[in-house]
Amino acid sequence: MPIARPLDLGRLRARPLAERRSLTDAVEILVPLDAPLREVTPAVMASADLAAERIRDARRRDAQVILMYGAHLLRNGAALLVTDLMEKGWLTHLATNGAGTIHDWEFAWHGRSSESVEDNVATGTFGAWDETGRNIHIALMAGALRGEGYGVALGRYIHEDGCDLPAADVLNSLVTQFAGDPLASAASDFLWAQARFGLPAGRWDVLHRWKQASILAQARRCGVPVTVHPGIGYDIIACHPMFNGSVVGRAAGMDFRLFGGAVEGLDGGVVLSVGSAIMAPQVFEKSLSCVHNLRFQEGRPPVSGHSIFVVDLQDGGNWDWSQGEPPKDSAAYYLRFCKSFSRMGGDMRYVQSDNLAFIQHLHARLVGR
8 A cells, every 4th residue: 555755845836926816806895884784684684783782781891702704704895894893892802714814914915815726726826825825924933932823923914014033043042042942942943944945134024005904904903812723734825835834833822722811701792703614613612611621620600691693604504593403313403603603602693694794784783873
């Protein structure tokens, strides 16, 4: 039986973004705050009313309001709406997947994002774009030396138009001085990247001309924590010669802990899961379990009084999720994004809606349009 050998990803050829046919323009897709509201069903309007009411109650008691979103919310042009909700204090924590950050960075720097998966996989070019993989890795490596996770590090990188790259002797000193500490491994990864890709010490300037299209940059500006929950091999930065699983994993590990801190403050709060069928339910259930594990050791009660609104285009298996979990012989039982959240305590509501339309209606109710 033949034994598979690992690919040498260092031999990958990454091309400039300018050569890619990008399908989405950042400026064209941005939805203004005063744009006409998209038509929705009466059920969606009722859900937006209830969500706004629960969010107001949560903020009055200083409880967390967490938005967990997939990449399509950004690609559908919701950045200005999400930014306004952050500026007005309605959102206290954001969480997204790796794809959400890749489109975010490309919009902010390139002004465009998205590509044909079918066409570019066939030519071996899908995801192999030099600036995207290079800059996200640099942002994460620099953030690791500051003790920052994925979301904060990349948001800072976009907001501040780059970062400072340490000299090799400084990194060598960190490896020696902090042997056995996570800082040493972070410095070691940076040393590898410097040697392999010729990264210079000093200021690394990367001008992001379209910051208004970046949720990460605006979260940084507003002081709202944002966490990123990627998968190794899920995202196009894995198709880059600089790809380093320890860099991505370290940043994601920090963010998992930070997200758990938000869940700790969720009593009486609200979770909005908008267009994230995999990341949001999977990360939330593990975080909630960790919070309960620590609470019970201290003799404290579980998280309670929270509301969960799950928004997706699928029909929810034609099941009324407010009535609890369906039986195993129902197709609805296998909709993970509904089932997982229905098991997380509190009041879970499923909203079948276009994600941008729901955020538009929610925003209108919260800001008094």
